[in-house]
Amino acid sequence: MKYIVMLGDGMADEPLEELGGKTPLEYAKTETMDALAKKSEIGMANTIPEGMSPGSDTANLAVLGYNPRLYYTGRSPLEALSIGVDMKETDVALRCNLVTLSEEEDIPYEERTIIDHSSDEISTEDAAVLLDAVREALETETYRFYRGTSYRHLLIWDKGRVVELAPPHDHLGKVIKDFLPEDMVLRKMMEKSYDILENHPLNVERRKKGLNPANSCWFWGAGTRPALTSFEEKTHLKGAMISAVDLLKGIAVGAEMKNIEVEGANGGLHTNYEGKAQAAADTLLNDGSDFVYIHLEAPDEMGHQGSIERKIQAIENMDARLIKPLVEAMDASGEDYRLLIMPDHPTPICIRTHSSNPVPFMIYDSRKDLKKSWNYNEKEADESGNIVIEKGYELIDRLLNE
Known part of the structure; x- marks a missing residue:
């Protein structure tokens, strides 16, 4: 069994009048994610512990299964590791x-x-x-x-x-x-x-x-200097990180995960989506990794810029140019896999910074078809998934313990 986390940084948002009351994720054309959602469980997760700042540092630690209250010593030290x-x-x-x-x-x-x-x-x-x-x-x-x-x-x-x-x-x-x-x-x-x-x-x-x-x-x-438990020691899985951002690379160094460099991956809207998909497939199918964490910065950057159009484009690029080819490669290999898709935190266009609101998640298992009618977005994950993970750092257990 292989495990994949596809993290769209800041992808979650609030309903926007300009989009007819929809969020950018709800409005975007996401054929691959919506098709997978119909075979998956969806729900909401609280990635930011109460009282902590809603940053990509605390949130990504939580998604990887590290309780931020225990492991967080500041954002910059993680980048220093990278x-x-x-x-x-x-x-x-x-x-x-x-x-x-x-x-x-x-x-x-x-x-x-x-x-x-x-x-x-x-x-x-x-x-x-x-x-x-x-x-x-x-x-x-x-x-x-x-x-x-x-x-x-x-x-x-x-x-x-x-x-x-x-x-x-x-x-x-x-x-x-x-x-x-x-x-x-x-x-x-x-x-x-x-x-x-x-x-x-x-x-x-x-x-x-x-x-x-x-x-x-x-x-x-x-x-100050961080001290993370080894990801492999914690999960018994060989993990790899694919990100253009020093923060995520630093988390990987601290967790003793493999950092995979992708040429042209730059943390922006015009990053190398296809290269990230290929790198993820290669490390899972050819290089002995059991788990890969793919981090995409673009939705967050576009949220900070306050650009509705570019945030939608970033989400659509992730769907069509990253998730689709990766799923196709995994399906063609015949390898069983479980895929978690989620943001780390919302970056609402209306405030141009992070919020602590819960985020939608989806867990797809290549061996199962749950035959649902829902799509993947904030509204349907909240209303249809009927699952709420109060402690975001426990969500990884749901992914790994099928």
């Missing part, structure tokens, strides 16, 4: 986004507005150039910068403190004054980064191309 940073026990890791702030003349830094948390999904190559400029000016023995992917990078603070910091995607369109760090060293570093990056030649070229400049660092997600 990048290969050997954190000391006294280190604190912070996410360093390259963001776009408004560029009015003659106003203080704190009066600027945050426009884009991802700087138009800046390429890793462009981001590396800008981060090098920041590193050259600001790095010290106490504060060290590390490159990640796209806009997502890291700051390691030697003998640091886990301070409260605001995620940039939670405050898009707002003046940043009330969301800056209380720690004055971090705050001054962010302010200086704007001075370094505002007129950097690469940003000058980005503006000419109609792209948002990556004109400031933004620190958030502080945490």
Whole structure:
């Protein structure tokens, strides 16, 4: 038996007037997921423990079966594992986004507005150039910068403190004054980064191309070195991770799962969907893995952008270009498999950030046909599935213990 988790990051949403009262998932053409749903059990799961922040960090830990209350030590340390940073026990890791702030003349830094948390999904190559400029000016023995992917990078603070910091995607369109760090060293570093990056030649070229400049660092997600139990020790399955995002890769490193790199997988709308499907099939059928976790970032990014059209496109791409070829490959192999499809959390268009609401899940077993009439979406999972998983980290038991 093989096991697959297909995770559409931020795919769940709220009913939208623009879509006739439907959610993007409900509105999208998802022929493959809807066909599978008619043979599957569907329901709702609470992936975010009460009182915890609705992030992809806590939610994906839960989907993998790790109770966030026990295992979560912060988002950035998980990303540090992916990048290969050997954190000391006294280190604190912070996410360093390259963001776009408004560029009015003659106003203080704190009066600027945050426009884009991802700087138009800046390429890793462009981001590396800008981060090098920041590193050259600001790095010290106490504060060290590390490159990640796209806009997502890291700051390691030697003998640091886990301070409260605001995620940039939670405050898009707002003046940043009330969301800056209380720690004055971090705050001054962010302010200086704007001075370094505002007129950097690469940003000058980005503006000419109609792209948002990556004109400031933004620190958030502080945490200490994590310690996860081995996934194989926990489940007795050899697991693999397919993701373009350092957070998920870091979770895999901590859980001693295999990380599979897919050329062209970039965490954006135009990622390599087919390549992810092929990689998943290959690792399950040819490379000895029992379990594969496929993470797709695009729906979440489009939710943060507030784009209904692109979020629908991301969901349709996942359905037609990732799930369909993967299911076809598994069916052609004759291998029995169970497939869990779900988001980690909602990223509603109306708020452009995460929420803690329950998410719809579907479990398909290639050996069974439950002969149902429902489709896969929030409304039908809530009304027709009649299954609610209150502790999201227990859902994996339902997948594995058929």
